[in-house]
Amino acid sequence: MLSSCDTLIRAGTLVTQDENRTILNDAAVAVTGTAIAAVGPWSELGGTPARETLDFSGDIVLPGLVNTHTHAAMTVFRGLEDDLPLMDWLTGHIWPAEARLTPEIVVTGTLLACAEMLATGTTAFCDLYIFERAVAETAAAVGIRAVLGEGVFDTPNASYSNLDQAFAKVDDLADFCRGRALLTPCLVAHSVYATGHDTLARLAGLARDRDLRLTLHAAESASETAMCLERFGARPVEILRALGILAPNLLVAHAVDVTKAEISLLAESGTAVAHNPRSNLKLASGMAPMAAMRAAGITVGLGTDGAASNNTLNMFSEMNQAALMAKAREHDPTALPAQAVLDMATIGGARALGLSDCGSIEPGRQADIVALDGRAPNLQPPHRPVSHLAYAASGHEVRLTMVAGRVLYRDGRFTTLDYPALLKRMDKVRKWALGA
Template identity: 35%
Template structure:
């Protein structure tokens, strides 16, 4: 496929207009200004995408999600966090089967593809259903089951262990789409004895780690009271960060935590919509960046966002940083793009993607900027994280395969997905009422 006469953004955030980008197989084969060799090759190229009025960027890496939570989107609004979790989410989730996870994941994946996301880092349960949805759809994902348990729990006897072992085996035949991760749900939902077992397991199996960290003031302070240390110190002492790890939220981390996270090479993932909606508070992302910690962006689950729109999430992260620091230079377009693409790819251990350069994987997305809200366009790149959103995405490609184009999915029967999501909703509400 050849993207002809299209605008793109450099990693430093500068827009380059009138470019040709050729994809061959799963890779970006050439990136050249118009008027060079690719223009002459255009006539023989069978699949040419007219790029006029459009912006081509690396696709997004949603670095913290619970993808089947699309099933609980809008179920329990206007409630306290406690009531939302204990009266609505946990009872509903307890009823979800592996098959339900499959349909919920497909809905979330479809939404992500339609918004330019090419890969996501997920933590949920009954993950074989999610695995099937990922492989069938062709999106990339790092999947994990969030471990919880008390001091008496033996890791090898848990459903978590069986699911993770199956995932490690199945990931090998997923053509690189799925990477199996280890995951601890959080410090406050597990005992130290179990965290230690998990840390050893992840190290032995060479798995990456995914965890919620210091998301609420309450959990953060409770850990300090109970163990005499912050959650970051506690988890580091138990060995959880001895493998490459991604920690989500990190709102209440303290001075010493910055050193721990930096020294352990932990990636932090920012979920501004969820932090705001749940009323958790906001992290100091500027300080993360200034410390040299790798910053990534995620949507969190649809229950607390409520959409999976990465452009909206990055824009919000940008505006919040500007407002909180009284500094309109936070962050530059190039930095924001890096947070949402290359940094997410590196956090997943995918070195060969997240950049719009020759010989990198063709994990790409295209936005249409001819609609009214962009007019007049002065600079395509600076429109991206100011006034674009998921609905401006017209094409998403993973490993050179077009998975979404002009409102249509090439691998997902979206009517069937919607039908099943409503069936699941009605079935569960009936069970909960009965």
């Protein structure tokens, strides 16, 4: 019996995502400091003295969702241009606009992203962008968990004009993250075609030395593969293998155009994958062989990618799409069932990012917790909560988002983010994005 706790949450249905995928009805989660102190029936824990009790007795409580691949600040480009091929979209629209990026725009875009993520149940995200220090400062101010890396390209951009400056920014970001428990630095290359291979090897070396994740886009589409074959005489995953950087600390985003042999390479090396089904569908990049990757034992998380290619940062949409895409791809309705996509959005994502104390609701884990309005018509009748989370929830049923024991969003209100003030900046953002 627990003598006391800071916050006691009463859950109508508690989806723990523990090893046995235990689901409890009328349950309690006791939170002390940043961590979960106890989990059990309300009848046993309900009497625990607590500074605050949160009543979600009609609701579904689950671990916070983990977005393993995004570019938060790209919310400023949401809906600016759609319906174009990846390379035309990148080179004709996104990269020219990004050439005018400033840290201020990155802060505004990241704040908007944090608002959207918190309102739809995401408690941790992995971010790859430039001016990443501005992303880190924003995430720290909001109180959301983040794994962050300055994207290193060989070509100059708005954030730096040469590689020395780029690596100085990598170090500056690491310095900022030091001592901040919610922030973890990572190393980021854009891809095997936009980051030089010497630079990739250098980033991988730094990741090894500092025991950090390295992440990049790879094998996103057949056209990327064709470009790599023409320029380098090898496919993207083959290039990663030749560079010796396939490893458990590598997180590959996309992995859409991969062969059976490449799936084996990823599995044998322990490389993790961030699956971005909605971005892949919207850019017509293809359908990643997710059922085969999971069968091979690859650690897989879900990602939204940036809001310019999705166009939301809503992990419930991503779970739904991941399940449907796998079924359509395999012509098999048993491919990637509801529990599998929930696993990818929670413990799988946490594992992919190296967040070993996140992703489930168990004693000792970080108190990253979400509650969904169980009375919503689309979540009734209460047959199987995991089915509802994967196939029926929209994300807009979220009533509570807690990160490390702190309530950041509750019943439509943000506790650390001034949303009305943020909305006032959107006209300015629109003018900036249009080049005015």
